[in-house]
Structures are given as C-alpha cells and as structure tokens.
Amino acid sequence: MPLMKSWVASANSADTPFPLNNLPYGVFSTPDTDPRCGVAIGEMILDCQAAEEIGLINLTNDPLFDVPFWNDLMEQGPAVWAALRDRLTALLAAGSPHQSMVEPLLIPIAEAEMHLPMVVPEYTDFYAGRHHATNVGTMFRGAENALPPNWLHMPIGYNGRASSVVVSGTDIRRPWGQLKSPDHDLPAFLPCRRFDIELEMGAIVGTPSDGPITVQEADDNIFGFVLLNDWSARDIQAWEYQPLGPFQAKATATSISPWIVTKAALEPFRTDTPPREFELLDHLKDVGPMLFDIDLTVTLAPAGKPASTITRTNYREMYYSAAQQLAHHTTSGCPMNAGDLLGSGTISGPEKSERGSLLELSWGGKEPFTLETGEQRSFVEDGDTLTLTGAALGDGYKIGFGNCTGTLLPALKDPYER
C-alpha cells in the first residue's frame, strides 16, 4: 500500500510519522480546551470532540467523544473501530468534500499538550523477548539456566501497577527502596543506584472478555499499540523479587507514547513469530502473522547534551505475539477490560547494539558503554533523558508512534518530607 494522500499538506511527506495511512488516537489539550480526543494527521490534530459535536462524526447513538479517553470507542468493538477509521479517512483524504468544515477543527501538534490516551484499568508486563530473557538469565543464573523451564511453553508475565502508567514527557523521580548489597548482611533504605529502562511495545485491549479466548480472538480484541518504557529499579528488584516477582522495582513509573497506533494501521506490517523450539500447546499456537515489523530506537541525552542512539532493534524480535500473551492471560478466566495495557517485555535483538535495557547494554554494570558525548553509562543517571521511537516503514511512508520520552530527576533527599 502506498502513501495515501491527504489535503493536510504536512501529512503527505515520506518523513511524517502521521500520514493518512496512520491516523493514531490521542488525548490533547490546549490553552483553550480541556483534554479531549484527537487524531494526528501530519503536523496537526483533528479535534474529534468538535467533529462529533457538529455532526461530522456520527457513529453511535451516544456520543463517543464527550470524554477525554478512548476507552468508550474501544468498548464499541471492531465494527465501530472500522467505521471510525473509514470516516476519518473520508474526512481527511485529498479531495474530501468535507475539507472546509474540517479545516477549522485542526490544531497544530506543536501547540498541544498530550495526556494519557486511555484510562488504564490494569497493566500487565510480559517477559516474552528471547534475547532479553537469555541475557538477563545468563547474568543472574548462568548461561546454562538462562531460560526458566516454562519460558519456551508460555509467555511469562506478571501484573504491573496501572496507577504508575504516565504519558510520555512526564518527568520520572529516582525512587528510594529497600536494597541489600552483596557485601552487607542487612538491607538499607536508600535511593536506587541501578535505575534502568525497558524498551517495550504496549498492546491495548479493546474488546472486553470474560473467559478464555483463543489466539485469533485475542488478536481480534486488540485495539492498538503504543511504545512503552518500563522504568526499572534493578537493585530494588534484585532484593525483592524472590519468590513473588517484581513489585516496587517496577512501580515508580511506566511511560507510554501519547498516540495509540491502531492495529488497522499496522496490518500491512504483520510478520511471523520466530521458529519454535518446542511446539506450543494448541491454545497458544500461532494462527497467522501476529507480530509487526516495527523499527525501534532508544536514545539517551545527558542533561544539556545531545542525544546518543544506544539501541536499534525491531518488534519482530519477540518470541510471543501480543495476541498469544492476551490469550494466555485469559486461560484462567481472568476478565479483560477495554484499555488494559500489556507490555511486550523488553525487546532486544541478537546483537549487543540491539539490547533494550541498560542492564543488558552494560552487562549488569560490568561493561559500561560510551555515549557519543564521550560519557560512560552503566545505568540511568540523574538528568538523563531517555527517548523511545518506533516506526513501521511502508512504501514511501511510515507509521510512526511519536516519542516516548522521560527525564530522570534526582531522588528526594528525604522521601517523607512534606
């Protein structure tokens, strides 16, 4: 599929992340408006609430866009998702008869503040990248025990903390936590010393479910994707995570990119999961290409300095698709809701330059890496800005995600001071 032409001139560049082929959904505000739903087109945002109010969007009996989140649309299911995409395409396509009515409803992205695009009822984080799991397992348990015995049979995941999900651009405060260094007998309560990122994709559940669903049903139920940075306090994690998993190490913040790229926009970029070492059980078997070919990059900019690219990888490196993760998530009967967020797990490629966390890039801090500024890093330092970017590359266009960025602020001197 080639670039689809829009009457919004900035949407017709091969470099824009938001051509007419994309139409990602976000929530924005301006000095003149409270947060509201919008769709990105080139360098502009179409105000969906205003478009609905004047009847340009009229899909359902009750309004969809009188609320500042996309969950209401998600709950409508795939037929309404498709109808909205068709309508937005008709409104914004080159030659649209609606141009004169739509034009006043466009706001420059540069003038908008972005908010979380949806209410996140619950957040689940997986561990479904084989290179990452092998790297981390090798560091912690040795190469021979790198992958846990269950890893090749199911997408391992744990429940994260939805209240800590924030939109790109939110500053992150270095947390305090209980740590125990190997050379001390007792733990201490200190600021985290090994603060890290995890490069992930977040899949967003659209259609709710209330019992086990198949991999195909899971794929059907997924609404879209965001970039996701699962900030991780490695030293807190090391002390707390046995036997019940990560808890406070992952509860400071998880940043997501502000635009939900719909599954519809990513259809041309479907790709298969890698070959299977063990045949998966029937309820988890691949039933089609359910990964997506999305180039991913992480940059690190020390305070006041230029950014260095520290990782380049691709979402197709995952061992399990989001559809397989969601299907596994429901096996026990677990109810899923519109807006539920599933982190893919850290996405690392096979090469050192393709690793999705500083833990892997610096091999647990033993091999600090060098930025283009000449500085070295093992973990994130105060003032560092970490930025995830992602794009699926089409024929003369790209489907971009918008940045997922955050700056690490120093720990509070006394976390209990008011």
Place this chain on the structure above:
Amino acid sequence: MPLMKSWVASANSADTPFPLNNLPYGVFSTPDTDPRCGVAIGEMILDCQAAEEIGLINLTNDPLFDVPFWNDLMEQGPAVWAALRDRLTALLAAGSPHQSMVEPLLIPIAEAEMHLPMVVPEYTDFYAGRHHATNVGTMFRGAENALPPNWLHMPIGYNGRASSVVVSGTDIRRPWGQLKSPDHDLPAFLPCRRFDIELEMGAIVGTPSDGPITVQEADDNIFGFVLLNDWSARDIQAWEYQPLGPFQAKATATSISPWIVTKAALEPFRTDTPPREFELLDHLKDVGPMLFDIDLTVTLAPAGKPASTITRTNYREMYYSAAQQLAHHTTSGCPMNAGDLLGSGTISGPEKSERGSLLELSWGGKEPFTLETGEQRSFVEDGDTLTLTGAALGDGYKIGFGNCTGTLLPALKDPYER
C-alpha cells in the same frame, strides 16, 4: 466499650454481627431498586441513598450516595468518614429523634442482594503471615530455606488482578491452565487439579496518595477491612511462578465479603505485631498497635452436605500490619487510589488446626484431612462451598464481617466453546 443500643431491635443482640458499634458499609439491590449504598444494622440495611435524598444525611456539597460504590466517600478523607459515622450513629441510636423518618428506609438484609462494595482500581496480595510463609516455604524449599532472605525485612507482595475480584456468593469456575507434572517432560493444558483457598483479610485504601507515606500515614489512609479468599490454582502456580511470580494461578477469582467494616469500628481491637527477629528499617517500624484481634474461621461444605470447620485462626497472627504493607507499597512512589485492595496474605496460626489454606492443611496433598461428614480433602473439590467468617469480640457484642463464601463449579469441558 459495651454494646451500643439501637432502636433497631435486631441490632441489640450479643450475637448479631452488625450492632450499632459496627455500621459496616455495603452495596445492595432489591427487586425494587438498582444497586445502592447501604449500612447494615442488625438484620436490616439502611438505604443511604434514600437517606441522603430526603436530607437525613447531608455531609458534602455534592451527593455521596448517587453512585453504587463507596469510593466517593473514601476520597473525602477521615474527617468526612468520622462525620458520616457520627451521623449514622445519631440516626440509629436508641432514643434517636429521627427514628420515624429512618424506619421506612430500612430493608431486611434477607431480601437484599449484595454487590461489590467498591470499585477496586487495583488489587495487591501480600505474603505477610509468618506461619503460612514458613509452611509453604518448608514444603517447596525445605525447612532450612523456608523463609526467603528478604521476608523478615519487608512485607513481600505482588500485584494481583483487580478485574477478578468478586463479591461473596459468586460461584467460582474451576480454571484450566498450563500444568506440568513432575513425571512428564512437557506441560499440558488441563483443568486445575489442585484448587485451593487462602484465608486473608483485605485492607481497603481510603485516602489516595502519590508518593512515599509513613506507616502512621498509611494507617490513617486505610478506610476499612473485608474478609478475602484468594482462590489459588496450586498446580498452575507451581509451573508458572518462577521467575516473575503468580499470574494465572491467582486470576480466576478473589472473593471478598460484602460489608466493609470500617477501621473506626475496629479501633477497640487494635493489637501489636509479634516480636521482631530483625529490627525493621525506620520506614517500616511499628508506631503503635496496627493489627486487629479478629477471630477467623473457614468452613467447607461438600455439595448437599453440612459444613465442617476446617480452620480457626486470628488476624493478629500476621507478622506485618496492613499499614506496614501500604507504607512499603508506596516506597517507590507508587500512587494509591481510593478502593485499592490489599490482601494480607494467608493467615495461619502456629497449630495445624489454624492453617489458612488447604495446601497447608493437607501438607501439599500428602496428608488429606477428614471432614465431619467423613469425607477426605486435599484440595477443593467440585461442588464444595468454602465460607470465611470473622468477628472481633467485644464486651457483650461483636463486630462481624458477614460471610465470604463461594462454591466451586466443575471446569468447562471445553473452555473455548461458545
């Protein structure tokens, strides 16, 4: 404090779980009304929505009871919690001048259907009972490694799945899951064979927080308590839980009792945590008696047969208080919201008859126990009804919780059949 007298006759019995001293909060419906907030008094429920509508309750500018959940009250904070309790006491006390206006607003509990008393934004489950952790650790890792190294230094917890929290009386469907028995090389997808309960108390966060809070602040922020049964699929758990903790094993259902017993009603029953083997770090130190003396019982009734008591224990057996759990939960900066539910962890006493799970009672299935009907049990069988009860025993009165009950339905033959 003695029994406080009410003009509602059934509230003045030494046996009622709901004397005037209690005033627990629930959400009920009748054939004539949609779900709405109510307070239990003896054998009756006072309809709080109706009381507010006619001006008998008038605490805030905006109505508190135009919604079928208690979260709005929780968000108002302790001063409004106290004002509501004072007002309800004034309305229902013997000699109240309001009796004639309140009387028409009473509905028999026997005619009401109960619903979840609050929206549960997120659910966290702890592992903070020493006897339970020692029992389970001994079974899985041997007596010498029973307690993980971090256990005596922090309340170990993990994020559960809020969407699976159900109100007492909801039937529970035996889940399917991925299992691997020790005598097989590969896992299989089968109905759970080792389905279990966990006897817990649930603490409910009232006041939201957005950063680390002290143990005293945490105690202040807790709104009340429920009984909680954290249904657990032990065979699913055994295969999935390393390295990131329980996931699908705990996602079928968690049942809670329908009435929130407020912290205010439990004040006379405060008790200290047990002696500390290691001094806790300052941010987790006890700052007063923050456990509660609450007798707890579990009964098991096979289908169509009488119930046998299988456990008697007490909430004071916990090593960590709910306040310490909540304080630990916020160390990383994790935001907490009104209605967040914190499971205490399984409450087992030191004796065999005081164990809070079938896993412990049957020692992993190796020592089946005998019910009063003569039947044996290692884990929950299809048709079994499990019931948790709890009460704090005062001077001539008790503060009861109402039952937390659920019946196990057989697994579906094909979980994917529609």
